[in-house]
Every structure is written in C-alpha cells, then in structure tokens.
Amino acid sequence: MSALLKRWSFWSLLALVFIAxxxxxxxxxxxEAEVAASFSKPxxxxxxxxxxxxxxxxxEEPSVTLEWAYPxxxxxxxxxxxxxxxxxxxxxxxxxxxxxxTLAPLKKGxxxxxxxxxxxxxLGLTPFGDAAGALFPGSGRYEVSVKGEGPWKGSVKIRxxxxxxxxxxxxxxxxxxxxxxxxxxxxxxLVGIFATLIATFLGTSVGLLAGYAGGWTDSxxxxxxxxxxxxxxxxxxxxxxxxxxxxxxxLILILSVFSWMGTARTIRALTLTLRDVPYIEGLRGLGAPSxxxxxxxxxxxxxxxxxxxxxxxxxxxxxxxxxxxxLGLSDPRVISWGRMLHEAQSFGAFTSGAWxxxxxxxxxxxxxxxxxxxxxxFLEERADPRLLSGGKP
Amino acid sequence: xxxxxxxxxxxxxQSARERGSVKALRxxxxxxxxxxxxxxxxxxxxxxxxxxxxxxxxxxxxxxVTGRILLDGTDLLTLSEEELNRLRWRKIALIPQGxxxxxxxxxxxxxHVEEVLSVHLxxxxxxxxxxxxxxxxxxxxxxxxxxxxxxxxxxxxKQRAAIALALACDPDYLxxxxxxxxxxxxxxxxxMDTLKRLAEEKGLGLLLVSHDLPLAASVASRIFILxxxxxxxxxxxxxxxxxxxxxxxxxxxxxxxxxxxxx
Amino acid sequence: xxAAVLVLNFLLFRMMPGDPVASIIDPNFSPEAKAALSRxxxxxxxxxxxxxxxxxxxxxxxxxxxxxxxRPVLDELRSRLxxxxxxxxxxxxxxxxxGTWLGMAAALRRGSLLEKGVLWSGAVSFSFPSFFVQLLLLxxxxxxxxxxxxxxxxxxxxxxxxWALAGDYLWHMALPVFSLSLLGFGGWALYVRNLMVKILxxxxxxxxxxxxxxxxxxxxxxxxxxxxPPLLTIFLLSLPxxxxxxxxxxxxxxxxxxxxFLLEAVTGHDYPAAxxxxxxxxxxxxxxxxxxxxxxxITDPRVRLDRGGRG
Ligand SMILES: Nc1ncnc2c1ncn2[C@@H]1O[C@H](COP(=O)(O)OP(=O)(O)OP(=O)(O)O)[C@@H](O)[C@H]1O
Ligand SMILES: [Mg+2]
Numbered sequence: 021m022s023a024l025l026k027r028w029s030f031w032s033l034l035a036l037v038f039i040a041x042x043x044x045x046x047x048x049x050x051x052e053a054e055v056a057a058s059f060s061k062p063x064x065x066x067x068x069x070x071x072x073x074x075x076x077x078x079x080e081e082p083s084v085t086l087e088w089a090y091p092x093x094x095x096x097x098x099x100x101x102x103x104x105x106x107x108x109x110x111x112x113x114x115x116x117x118x119x120x121x122t123l124a125p126l127k128k129g130x131x132x133x134x135x136x137x138x139x140x141x142x143l144g145l146t147p148f149g150d151a152a153g154a155l156f157p158g159s160g161r162y163e164v165s166v167k168g169e170g171p172w173k174g175s176v177k178i179r180x181x182x183x184x185x186x187x188x189x190x191x192x193x194x195x196x197x198x199x200x201x202x203x204x205x206x207x208x209x210l211v212g213i214f215a216t217l218i219a220t221f222l223g224t225s226v227g228l229l230a231g232y233a234g235g236w237t238d239s240x241x242x243x244x245x246x247x248x249x250x251x252x253x254x255x256x257x258x259x260x261x262x263x264x265x266x267x268x269x270x271l272i273l274i275l276s277v278f279s280w281m282g283t284a285r286t287i288r289a290l291t292l293t294l295r296d297v298p299y300i301e302g303l304r305g306l307g308a309p310s311x312x313x314x315x316x317x318x319x320x321x322x323x324x325x326x327x328x329x330x331x332x333x334x335x336x337x338x339x340x341x342x343x344x345x346x347l348g349l350s351d352p353r354v355i356s357w358g359r360m361l362h363e364a365q366s367f368g369a370f371t372s373g374a375w376x377x378x379x380x381x382x383x384x385x386x387x388x389x390x391x392x393x394x395x396x397x398f399l400e401e402r403a404d405p406r407l408l409s410g411g412k413p
Numbered sequence: 414x415x416x417x418x419x420x421x422x423x424x425x426x427q428s429a430r431e432r433g434s435v436k437a438l439r440x441x442x443x444x445x446x447x448x449x450x451x452x453x454x455x456x457x458x459x460x461x462x463x464x465x466x467x468x469x470x471x472x473x474x475x476x477x478v479t480g481r482i483l484l485d486g487t488d489l490l491t492l493s494e495e496e497l498n499r500l501r502w503r504k505i506a507l508i509p510q511g512x513x514x515x516x517x518x519x520x521x522x523x524x525h526v527e528e529v530l531s532v533h534l535x536x537x538x539x540x541x542x543x544x545x546x547x548x549x550x551x552x553x554x555x556x557x558x559x560x561x562x563x564x565x566x567x568x569x570x571k572q573r574a575a576i577a578l579a580l581a582c583d584p585d586y587l588x589x590x591x592x593x594x595x596x597x598x599x600x601x602x603x604x605m606d607t608l609k610r611l612a613e614e615k616g617l618g619l620l621l622v623s624h625d626l627p628l629a630a631s632v633a634s635r636i637f638i639l640x641x642x643x644x645x646x647x648x649x650x651x652x653x654x655x656x657x658x659x660x661x662x663x664x665x666x667x668x669x670x671x672x673x674x675x676x
Numbered sequence: 677x678x679a680a681v682l683v684l685n686f687l688l689f690r691m692m693p694g695d696p697v698a699s700i701i702d703p704n705f706s707p708e709a710k711a712a713l714s715r716x717x718x719x720x721x722x723x724x725x726x727x728x729x730x731x732x733x734x735x736x737x738x739x740x741x742x743x744x745x746x747r748p749v750l751d752e753l754r755s756r757l758x759x760x761x762x763x764x765x766x767x768x769x770x771x772x773x774x775g776t777w778l779g780m781a782a783a784l785r786r787g788s789l790l791e792k793g794v795l796w797s798g799a800v801s802f803s804f805p806s807f808f809v810q811l812l813l814l815x816x817x818x819x820x821x822x823x824x825x826x827x828x829x830x831x832x833x834x835x836x837x838x839w840a841l842a843g844d845y846l847w848h849m850a851l852p853v854f855s856l857s858l859l860g861f862g863g864w865a866l867y868v869r870n871l872m873v874k875i876l877x878x879x880x881x882x883x884x885x886x887x888x889x890x891x892x893x894x895x896x897x898x899x900x901x902x903x904x905p906p907l908l909t910i911f912l913l914s915l916p917x918x919x920x921x922x923x924x925x926x927x928x929x930x931x932x933x934x935x936x937f938l939l940e941a942v943t944g945h946d947y948p949a950a951x952x953x954x955x956x957x958x959x960x961x962x963x964x965x966x967x968x969x970x971x972x973x974i975t976d977p978r979v980r981l982d983r984g985g986r987g
Contacts, residue, residue: 247680249913252961254920255938255954256684262942262950335803342805343924347939358805365811365928375815382808389803471886501888509886514879517898519905519977528897529887562977578887 029394036388040209043202051203051355054194056185057094059374069183075164077111077176083165092156095181096134102174104128109168111176116160123164126172189376191360192367200355201380207356208338208388211272215337218276220330223283224322228314230284231291242288245281253278254343261349268354271344275337283329290322324403332396335389342385357381415468415505415586415618416444420480422463422472422642437463438642440480447585448616450609452629455639461622462510464639465588468620469505470497484586503533506579508572510590510622515575516563522574523559526581533582544581552577553603569596572604580611586618587611593628605632630654681958685951686730739952744944749952753934757956759829759849760933764922764960767853771860772911778861779868780903783876784895791869798866801859806921810855810928817851824851827930852929856921860914867910868903875899905976912968915961923957 024030049055056072063071070090077084098111109126121143124132132139134151141147143154156162164178188197230241260274294300295318303313344350345358348366352359360381369377422438438460445451453461466472468482470489482489484504489497509515516525526545530536536544546556552573563571572592579587589608593601609632611617623629629636630650638646638653645659733740739749782794818826825831825848835844875881876899884898923935930936934953941949 250916250961250965251681251684252916252919252923252957254923255935255957258923258939258942259950259954262945339803339805343807343920346805346807346924347927348943361805361808361811365807369815373815373819378808378811378815382805382812385808386800386804390799393799393803469886471882498888498890501886503888507883507886509879509883515883517880517884517902519901519975520897521977528889528893532887532889532893564977 024398027394027398029391029398032387032391033395036205036209036391039202040206043205044199047196047199047202049196049199051195051199053196055196056190056194057181057183058190058192058194059372059377060183060185060190060194062187062189062376063184064187065189065376066184070180071184072182073180075178075180077164077166077178078174079172083163085161085163087160088156088162089159090182092150092152093180093182094152095179096152096155097179097181098124098130098132099177099179100124100127100130100174101177102126102128102172104173106170106172108170109166109172111178112165112167113155114163114165115155115157116162117157121155126166126168126176188380189374191363191374191377192369197360197376197380200360201357201384203355204357204360204381204384205388207268207354208341208385210268211275211341211356212334212338212388212392215272215275215279215341216330216333218273219280219333219337220283220326222276223280223329224287224319224326226280227284227287228291228318228322231288232295232310232314232318238288241284245284248278249281253340257340257344258347258349261344266349266351268351271341271350275340279333279336279340283326283333286325286329287322290325291318294318294321324399328396328399328403331392331399334392334396338385338389338392357385414444414446414483414485415620416442416483417464417468418442418481418483420464420467420478420482422460422467423477424463424473425475425477434477436642438467438639441639441642441644442480443637443644443647445586445618445620447618448612449635450612450619450621450633451635451637452633453620453622453637453639454624454626454629457624459639460642461639462590465507465590465620465622468588469501469507470494471507502529502584503582504584505586505588506582506584508575508579508587508589508592510594516571518563521560521562522566522571522578523561526559526578529578529581545577548577548580549574551580551607553607569600572596576604576607583615584617586620588620588622590622591624592621594624601628608632678962681955681962682731682734685734685955685958686727734952734955739955740948742941742949743946744941744949749949752937752949753952753956756932756934756937759931760922760926760935760957761960763849763852763856763925763931763933764918766849767856767860768918770853770857771864774857775861775864776868776907779865780872780895780900782865782869783872786873794865794869797862798869799862801862801866804859806855806859807924807928809859810852810925813851813855814928824848829932849931852925852931856918856925859921860918864910864914868907871903871906872899875902878902901975905972908968908972908975912965912972915964915968919957919961 044051060072061069068090070088070093072093073086075084075086105128106126111123111126113121113123115121124130124139124142134155137147140149140151143149143151145151145154166172166176186196186198188201191197191200226241226245230238256278257274261271264270264274300313300317303317341350341356342358342361345356346362346365348362350356350359350362358381361378364374364377364381369375419440419442420438421436421440424435424437426433426435441460441464443451443453453464455461463472467478468489470492472478478490480490484500489500492500516522520528523545526548527537527541530541530544545559549556549559554570554573554577558566558570558574563574566574576592587608592608593604596604605628608619608621612619621629621633626636630653633650636646636648636650636653637644638659640659646653737750739753741747742749742752745752778790778794782788782791785791814826818824829845829848830841831844831848835841880902881894881898884894889898919935922933923938925931926933926935927939934956938950938953938957940946941953
C-alpha cells in the first residue's frame with residue numbers, strides 16, 4: 021500500500037478525479053457558455069493583444085478610466101440594465117486627446133454592438149468603418165462615464181472583446197477551453213473506467229467458464245475470442261455508434277462488448293493452471309459445486325491479475341472513445357476530449373494556428389492513459405513478482 | 414593445465430526490490446590436467462556451476478570475480494571477449510547442466526555442430542557432414558538425428574547431442590555440469606564410459622561436476638568437495654572414503670556406503 | 677473466419693434499428709415507389725432469404741448502389757482501395773522493419789540512451805491518440821511550415837505525366853505514411869525489445885557464447901531466428917489495430933481511401949456502402965492474417981508438426 025502512495029500516477033489520478041467531480045465549480049459559467057470571442061488566445065500568450073474586459077457603470081460609480089496600451093479590441097458592445105429610461109443622460113467616451121464621443125443615451129433595454137450600422141452612423145463613421153478602431157485610436161488613458169443631469173438607477177455594461185481569454189483561450193464558438201477541458205476529464209474517466217469494468221466482468225465470466233468447463237464450451241468460446249481479436253475494432257464501433265446510438269452509456273456498452281477478449285484469455289489461462297492445483301481438485305472430489313469453487317476459490321486467486329489487466333485496459337477504452345468522438349460519432353451535446361479535437365479539426369484550428377484548441381485535450385488523453393499504464397504496471401508487478409527481476413517494463 | 418587459484422565469485426543482485434550480493438565461491442583453488450578426470454562434488458547451491466561457468470568467462474555481467482584462472486599459463490580473467498572467443502570450444506568446451514535448454518530451439522542439432530565446425534575449424538560441406546556423422550556415432554547417436562530440432566529429441570538424446578557438440582573441435586578440456594543426471598542408470602554408465610575413454614584416448618582433461626559421489630569416485634582420479642562456496646575436501650577417491658577430512662564428507666560417505674549395502 | 681465476418685457484417689449493417697430505406701427516401705414518395713425501392717435492395721424478403729442473397733452478392737463483390745452517391749459501391753471502392761493498401765502496406769513495412777531494428781538494438785545495449793528512447797516511444801504510442809499526433813504533425817509540417825499538403829491524395833488538378841503524378845502522390849502520402857509508421861513502430865519496438873531481452877537471457881544464448889561464436893552469429897542466427905515466430909504473432913495481433921489506424925489517418929489527412937469512405941457511409945446511413953467497406957477492411961485483415969499464419973509455420977519448427985486449429 022505504501023508503495024502505491026509513492027507512485028506519481030496514483031496522486032495524479034486522485035487529482036483528476038477531484039477535478040472531474042468539483043472542477044466545474046471553479047468556473048463562473050457552464051462549459052457550454054460562450055464567454056469571449058471565438059479563437060481567443062490564452063491570456064498569458066500574446067501580451068500585445070488586449071484581454072477581454074467588462075466595465076460596469078452604476079450611479080455610485082458613474083465613470084471608469086482605463087489604461088490602454090494595445091491595438092483596438094476585437095469587438096465592442098454596450099448593454100443597459102435599467103428599471104426605466106433616464107432622459108437627459110448618456111454614456112460618453114473620452115479619448116486620450118480629450119475629444120469626446122457620445123455612445124448611447126440611457127434608454128431602458130438598450131443593446132448596442134460595435135457592428136451596428138446605427139451605432140457607426142452615430143459615431144460619424146461610414147457603414148464599413150471600424151467602430152472599435154475609432155474608439156481606440158491609440159494608447160493612453162480613456163474614460164467612459166454617464167454624463168448629464170438627473171438621477172438614474174440600474175447599471176450600464178460595456179464589454180471590450182479582446183483576443184485573449186482565460187487560462188487556455190476559447191474555441192470556435194467562444195467557449196472557454198479550460199472549462200471544456202475540465203468537463204472532458206469526467207467523460208474520459210467515466211468511459212475508461214466503466215467500459216473496462218463491464219469488459220472485465222464479461223471477460224472474467226467467459227475466461228472462468230472456458231477454463232473451468234473445458235471441452236467444447238472452451239473451444240467454442242476461444243474461437244469467438246480469436247475471431248473478435250482479428251477483426252478491426254474501430255470500423256465495428258463506428259457502425260454501431262452510428263446506427264445504434266451515440267449516447268454516452270451506449271458508447272460505454274459498445275466499447276465494453278468489444279474489448280473483453282484479452283481479459284478472457286488471461287483469466288482462462290490462469291484458471292487452467294489453477295484448476296489442477298491439488299486443493300481445488302480436492303474440493304471437486306469432495307463434491308463442492310462448480311459455482312462455489314469458481315466464486316470462492318478461483319475468483320479470489322485470479323483477482324490480483326484481474327486488477328492489473330483491468331487497469332491496463334482503461335487506456336484502450338479511453339483511446340477508443342476519443343477516436344470515435346474524433347470521427348464525429350459521439351453525441352455532440354456531450355463534451356469530451358475527443359469531441360474537442362473533432363471540432364478543432366473540422367473548424368480549422370490549424371489554419372488559424374489555434375494550437376491551444378489542440379494541445380489540452382490531446383495531452384489530457386495521453387496523460388490519463390499514462391497514469392493508467394503506470395498504475396497497471398505497478399499492479400502487474402504486484403500480481404506477478406517474476407516481472408520485477410525481468411528488466412524494467 | 415587449467416588451474417584455478419583463489420577464485421572468489423560474488424553475484425550482484427540488482428532487481429527493483431532487493432539489492433545485495435551472494436558470495437557463491439570463496440577462495441577456491443583446484444586444477445585439472447590433460448588426460449585427467451577431476452570431479453567436483455557438493456550439495457545443491459554450493460557453487461559448482463558458478464565455478465564451472467567462471468572458467469570460460471560466462472558469468473553474468475557485473476559479477477565480481479577475483480583470483481586467477483590459468484589455462485596453460487595465461488590468466489583467462491584478464492582476456493577480452495574476442496581473445497576468449499578464440500579459446501572457447503577450441504580449447505575449452507562445455508556440457509551444461511541439464512542440456513534441455515542449451516540448444517537454440519529453431520535450429521537443428523546438426524546445424525549447431527556445423528556452425529562451430531565452420532567458425533572454428535573452417536570445415537564446411539562434405540567434410541563437415543562427415544565429421545558430424547562421426548561425432549554423433551562417437552556420442553552414441555544415430556547420424557540421422559542431426560536433422561532433428563531440439564524439441565524432437567528425448568532428454569538423453571539431447572544430452573548425447575550436447576556431448577557430440579562439445580567434442581566437435583577436439584577441445585583440450587571439457588567441463589561437464591552433471592552430464593548424466595537426466596539419464597537412467599544404464600545410459601548414465603554408457604555416457605560416463607564414453608567420457609572416460611575420451612580422456613584416456615585423446616588426452617582430454619575433464620572437469621566433472623556431479624552430485625553423485627559414487628559415480629564420480631568410479632571415474633575420477635581426483636575429487637574436490639565444495640560446501641557453501643568453500644573447498645572443504647580434496648584428494649583421490651580412496652583418500653576420501655577411507656579418511657574423510659570434514660564431518661560433512663564423512664556423513665556423505667557413510668550415507669553412500671549404507672545405500673550401497675542395501676542394494 | 678470469412679463466414680463469421682459475413683455474419684457480423686450482415687448483423688451490423690442490415691439488422692440495425694431503423695428502416696434503411698426510410699433513411700434515404702423522401703416521405704413524399706408513394707407507397708409503390710417505397711416498395712419498389714425495398715424490392716431493389718431485397719428488403720421485402722424474409723431475413724434468412726435476405727441473408728442468403730446478401731452472402732451471394734457479397735461474395736461476388738456485387739455491393740449494390742450507394743444510397744448517397746447513387747453510383748455502384750464497387751466502383752467507389754475500386755478507386756479507393758489502392759490508396760488504403762498503399763498506406764497500410766508501406767507504413768506496416770516501415771514500422772515493422774524500423775521497430776524490429778531499434779527494438780533489437782535497444783535489447784543489445786541495455787541501459788543505453790537508445791533503450792530509454794525505445795521504452796519512451798513505446799509508452800507514447802500506447803497513450804497518445806493517433807489522430808492527435810497526426811493533427812500536431814499537420815499543424816507543424818503542413819500549416820506552420822508548409823512543406824506538405826494539408827489534405828488529399830493528389831493535387832487538384834493532378835499534374836500531368838507519369839513521374840510528376842507519382843511524385844505528387846508520394847508527396848501527399850508522405851505525412852500520412854510517416855505518421856502511421858511512427859505510431860505503429862513505438863509499440864512494435866517495445867515488444868521486440870522485451871522479447872529480445874527475454875531471449876538474450878535464455879540459456880541457449882549463453883551456450884552459444886560458450887561456443888566462442890562471433891557476436892554476429894549469436895545475434896542473427898540464434899537470437900533473431902528465435903525472435904521471428906513470436907514477432908509474427910504480434911504482427912498478426914496488431915493488424916486489426918493498424919487497419920483501425922488507417923481509418924483515422926485517412927480522415928485526418930482527407931485521403932481518398934476505404935476508411936474515410938466507411939466514415940462517410942456510416943454517418944450518412946449509407947448501408948450498402950458502409951457494409952461493403954467494412955467487408956473490404958475485414959478482408960484485408962484476414963488476408964494479412966493468413967499470410968502471417970503461413971510465415972509462422974515456416975519460421976517455427978515447433979509448430980510445423982503439431983499445428984492444431986488456429987486462426
Ligand atoms: N545469476 C545468479 N545471480 C545471483 N545468484 C546466483 C546466480 N547464479 C547462482 N547464484 C547463487 O550462487 C550460489 C551457487 O550457485 P550454483 O549454481 O553455483 O550452485 P550449484 O552448486 O551448481 O548447485 P546445483 O547442484 O543445484 O546445480 C547459489 O546460492 C545461487 O543462489
Ligand atoms: Mg549447478
């Protein structure tokens with residue numbers, strides 16, 4: 021047990037499970053929400069680009085100044101959130117040279133976007149002019165404030181869409197990649213663990229049955245195993261996923277139905293060697309029912325090996341799920357790492373050079389698989405000490 | 414003459430779990446001359462095989478070996494792998510313990526002999542085939558068996574094939590690690606007689622490892638007894654039986670004598 | 677084996693929920709037109725009869741008309757098969773040769789940098805999704821550094837003339853083949869290295885050394901010859917995986933191949949096309965399987981005599 025505590029993979033797995041369960045609480049918005057301009061770079065990446073900013077003006081704080089040292093933002097929008105319109109008041113923009121522009125009156129339920137014609141005309145621009153560019157002619161100190169006579173209630177929100185957002189940027193729909201990444205942990209873990217659990221259950225049953233029963237049952241089952249092992253898995257999965265259903269649980273079921281063969285082989289071989297061990301033979305001689313022997317004696321004996329093969333099987337399931345999702349054969353509403361890569365590819369993440377869409381899900385999958393491989397190797401060495409002396413892996 | 418002087422062998426174990434060393438041999442000295450049969454006896458784990466494998470330099474890498482192993486004056490421990498390769502099989506051949514796994518499974522036994530003949534003696538084609546035939550006859554095997562794969566031979570046949578292979582290049586010395594354990598009593602006797610005849614006729618020096626003290630005593634002119642890596646006894650078979658030096662040998666001899674009387 | 681594939685194929689592509697015809701025809705079709713279509717695809721008969729008809733047509737490579745393109749499926753496949761075979765064949769060759777060589781070198785130099793590299797590349801190929809690595813390669817060598825084309829099997833329009841055409845083809849296939857070999861070879865090298873380490877620890881190798889044989893003989897005649905049969909087993913076991921890899925590779929690089937055709941057919945519910953491409957991929961695996969089974973028999977004397985039912 022203490023040896024397990026020294027494995028990096030154990031702690032990493034714990035951390036990922038934690039993230040899978042609680043991760044999304046650290047984000048203000050749900051992962052599906054559009055939070056910023058599409059293809060925004062990560063905040064730390066290109067410091068010459070402006071970050072996304074949100075400015076709120078209230079009666080208590082009617083004016084905000086901002087230091088600007090960037091090119092103009094990607095987009096500009098303004099929204100009023102007022103109980104009632106206030107006549108005689110308007111939002112005023114002051115540029116570093118002191119010149120002022122009136123952005124909008126304080127009207128109830130107003131939504132203005134930098135791309136609106138009316139807005140451009142109000143600023144004295146042509147319909148093809150660049151509002152954000154006009155508002156931000158250069159670097160310096162800007163001020164935005166509510167000016168005029170009279171009381172008002174509520175708030176005015178101004179949003180300056182930068183080219184940078186969050187820890188990992190945004191995807192083609194402006195969703196936060198960090199939030200998507202965290203949501204993807206859950207799917208990968210779920211699929212990996214449940215698919216192998218079911219597959220292990222199937223494989224163990226078949227292996228125990230074949231090994232213990234022998235005879236034609238055995239040869240029939242092993243023929244089936246040989247057969248399934250020599251058919252390319254992905255095309256079968258593709259067909260099933262496409263025609264049968266794309267839901268997460270359906271996917272898990274499909275994956276497990278086609279990945280129990282290795283376990284069955286291992287367990288069968290083990291059962292064969294154990295079956296002829298004297299004490300098992302003795303039990304049979306005493307008339308113990310087969311089911312009892314299987315459950316009480318053979319199963320516990322095979323357990324350590326089982327645990328190891330199970331853990332080593334998880335990466336296969338994770339990769340298969342990722343592959344199917346990448347091919348676009350998963351439920352589009354379920355956010356998974358494979359799906360993220362699928363979207364990255366279909367929306368041209370590379371032509372726009374958006375590598376931040378590619379790396380997090382890809383490395384996430386790889387990291388998760390490495391964790392399970394390392395844990396599996398650890399369990400395997402436990403189950404079979406011979407492996408220890410026989411060289412490293 | 415092969416003479417081993419103050420040979421110590423320490424195996425280093427470096428698995429993931431344990432790190433430590435096993436002293437398999439401590440300052441053992443012994444010698445074999447051409448035409449002489451020397452026997453090395455001792456209980457399991459006493460270091461017999463280790464000593465034997467040390468002579469042609471076949472201990473696992475990293476094993477600590479001190480002392481000297483002189484072959485006609487040159488210290489084998491100081492030679493490089495290439496220099497050793499020139500002596501191996503031409504001067505010193507080896508019959509391993511349990512010949513079971515000593516043949517490459519995908520090559521016929523004849524191919525094994527052919528290979529050493531071509532590498533060491535430059536014999537190929539007809540000449541090699543004839544020699545293989547005569548070697549097999551010498552070892553008491555039919556020549557047709559040369560075309561068989563190792564797994565197609567019985568244990569005894571494999572043992573004899575190992576003898577044929579060992580004699581292929583007319584070595585000066587033959588190291589045998591329990592050449593007869595896998596065999597029945599009659600075959601055992603046959604193999605021993607063959608070895609003994611070779612020693613007498615060809616002047617082969619034979620170092621014979623055996624558990625079987627009576628068998629060793631019947632052919633050897635000198636007997637060395639190892640216990641826990643130490644040489645505890647040495648002398649002619651007669652010395653040993655009439656005047657055992659250590660309690661251990663005495664017990665061994667007594668047990669043997671009792672067995673003899675019973676049968 | 678073939679029979680089993682046929683059954684599986686039938687189950688997968690004919691007995692799926694949902695009426696296959698319903699997915700292609702307009703709801704406005706008259707019932708007569710529907711029935712005619714059903715008859716055309718043989719869907720009005722009972723299941724066993726359907727199955728027999730299906731077996732007959734599959735074995736004669738008469739796959740019917742694609743729902744999507746309206747062209748005979750066989751024609752579609754015939755234009756794609758060479759690409760898939762080329763992709764699979766070359767990457768299989770490259771990865772197995774390179775992998776064997778590196779794996780053996782690693783086993784012969786335990787503890788060297790090379791061995792560590794092989795161990796790592798093994799771990800990488802078992803944990804990195806193939807398409808991810810390929811996407812990275814695409815981004816690096818086709819997008820950021822435009823050395824290779826981003827997509828396709830040939831330029832549009834294809835260059836004239838034999839050599840130019842061949843060169844263009846190779847230029848398009850370079851990255852897919854390279855990436856598929858890269859992904860195959862890591863695991864392969866690791867297997868070879870592990871097997872070789874085990875073999876080098878066997879008694880018969882020690883004995884070969886005792887016989888004063890040159891290193892070359894020991895490595896090639898004794899160790900490598902012994903390695904060959906289990907190597908072929910692995911080869912056999914890795915084939916289905918490589919075919920799966922080809923499907924993904926063709927998709928990533930938008931190649932004109934059977935795998936991508938399968939994907940398009942499957943997403944478009946084009947049953948005849950999907951069934952036929954699956955059948956073809958399975959056939960490829962079976963063929964390669966038989967071949968390596970045959971080789972296994974030749975390389976291992978132990979199975980030559982007592983070879984029971986296998987494969
Ligand atoms: N490769 C090795 N690594 C570590 N220890 C070893 C190795 N080979 C042998 N030993 C140890 O060295 C000691 C001597 O072993 P050796 O094989 O020489 O005994 P032996 O006298 O030949 O026994 P037996 O009669 O059973 O063959 C034993 O304690 C054994 O455990
Ligand atoms: Mg021994």
